[in-house]
Amino acid sequence: MALLSNANTLTRYRVEGKDDDISLESIREKLQHNRFPEIEDPAAVFTSGWTPFESHYLSDFSEKTIVFANFILFCLRIDKKSVPSKILKKQMILETQKRLKESGKEFLSKNEKKALKEDLEASLLLRIPASPNIYDLLWDMEKKEVYFFSSQKASNEEVETLFTKTFGLHLIRIFPYTAAMHSKTLTDMEKDRFTTLSPVRFSE
Structure with missing residues (x-):
């Protein structure tokens, strides 16, 4: 006040x-x-x-x-x-590892990383007050x-x-x-x- x-x-x-x-x-x-x-x-x-x-x-x-x-x-x-950067970074690492394991790839492309980040941020924003x-x-x-x-x-x-x-x-x-x-x-x-x-x- x-x-x-x-x-x-x-x-x-x-x-x-x-x-x-x-x-x-x-x-x-x-x-x-x-x-x-x-x-x-x-x-x-x-x-x-x-x-x-x-x-x-x-x-x-x-x-x-x-x-x-x-x-x-x-x-x-x-x-x-706003999503704290450390939380977003943590989720990016975990989800990237999961997707690489499932796909057998060694890395995600630039566009894949961008889309993943946008999806994670949107999902986190729904849960964060x-x-x-x-x-x-x-x-x-x-x-x-x-x-x-x-x-x-x-x-x-x-x-x-x-x-x-x-x-x-x-x-x-x-x-x-x-x-x-x-x-x-x-x-x-x-x-x-x-x-x-x-x-x-x-x-x-």
């Missing part, structure tokens, strides 16, 4: 798009519609969806609180499956900003995609350039000058 941790990473976003019809009730309905599936597909390598802040593994929003102080608070859950990853999201509707408690590329890309799919709004990552472009205190001339700036190089 990154929001309550004493060490975390954070990505700040600006929310853009028409939000006139966005209400607390509609937000809850949209979250419920795009919540993390409670019946998981055992063949899925990657699954994502929204979960309540109070309940990461029971994703029903109907009776959960999403309003905390002046913020909307919920979480992005991403479950991933997915690892859940939870990322808190804090939405300040008054300022039209979102604070997402992760800076990992994959999780950031997923939250940007899912947020747009869920609410029809876009998340624009805030860093010096985008902050300047959306600033209300800079003139158009100053913004034009900002785009021509070059990084300063410091020499020893």
